[in-house]
Amino acid sequence: MPEGPELYMSGQFINQTCRNNLFSGQIVKSLVSRQPDIDWNEETYTISAVTRGKELKLTLQSIPNDQKENKKCAKKQNKTLDIVFQFGMSGKFDFYEANELQKHAHLNFFTKTENNKSVQMVLSFVDYRRFGKWQPNGNWSVERGPCVLTDYIPFRENILKNVELSVFRKPICEVLLNQKYFNGIGNYLRAEICYRAGIPPFQDARSVLEPLLTETNEVKIKSEKPDILQLCHLLPNEVINLGGTGYDPENRDPDYSKFTEWLQCYYKPGMKNMADHNKRTMWYDGNPGPLKPSVEKVRKIKRKKKASEEVEKTVLKKPKVEKIEDDSKAEITGKSKRTRKTASGPITRKNVTEEENLKKSKKKSSAKAKNADLEKSSLKAAGKRRATRRKQSKTSVSDTNISCTPKQKMAGNTVRRTRRGKRS
DNA sequence: CGTCCACGTCTAC
């Protein structure tokens, strides 16, 4: 899910679905999660959300009993708790029937059911890669700047008053991922922003941004094209206005093609790409710019997959659901201590440079041998680690094999799943 | 089967 727009839409989703629901009881964490427990156990509470860049703040607010309300309301304030989330690479919120928790549901909030009148639902933070984080009593990270979506003016000022700092002497495409200045921009947005601004991605950021300092309002109004900082606000807004769920190839809604059609550069056929200095793939068109990495590492496009092509084959969703059932037994339990892997060598990727690509046809074997020499040990190590992981997961249980509340256990027999936008 | 890649941070040489 997660760049600024996806976070923002998650917040909308939470507010819409939680508006009509009361929640109750403890907040249940998966056994595998290394994130903090949430100390909360209120009979009745509400949930709301607000976002800032790539962070989302959940606010839990308890509602006192009717009887107490009149007497004690003034003196005893409703209890509230803020939890600040980062989504990592795969975090998202989902709301579904609480019969059985999703495999990678790591933090779960259960609705209140009055005398079994209604089906119990759960709001889950689902995050299969577990790079996501949360912090109870948290506040917005001080390391992150104003939100490109919701704080546009401060966002712009924060950059323009700091353009002289050394961080802005890096390529613009890399600075665009610096959350201290571009809170909410991620890898697909930076590609779209540079592309639409017509700026070579590896041009230094200061030279791109400095001209905006002297730009008068008059100039701005006259110019047809929004400048790059405006694009940082406008493009995320466009994604939101598509009405889908934004970037979300895994759990695609029927409208996902809207998003892929909106993209003009990221992963688009005909566009070029290159790993930046942090090994993140930068998609661009035309001239890469002077600060491009000296070794050009180009990713091969593998990912034509189903994205836009097999829109018609909605049938494929069925097998996927079945697979989830299978997988739900294949996770690891709470004691996955996962002692830090003693890295037995650097784990470098086997990247293919452009030159190597060319040479490959002729000198394939030698290039390969060289690579192999360099990376044999490390690759082996990586392979071993994977193997180990697989073994582990064979003997283990699901992420969501969490200590259930009695209610859940009761409901645990019924096998039924609902996933957002996915009913077949 | 092994390898590469993915919407993002972090911290340790």
Next chain:
DNA sequence: TAGACCTGGACGG
């Protein structure tokens, strides 16, 4: 500036 942190889909042999 490599790696670690993770799971899993796609692809190649």
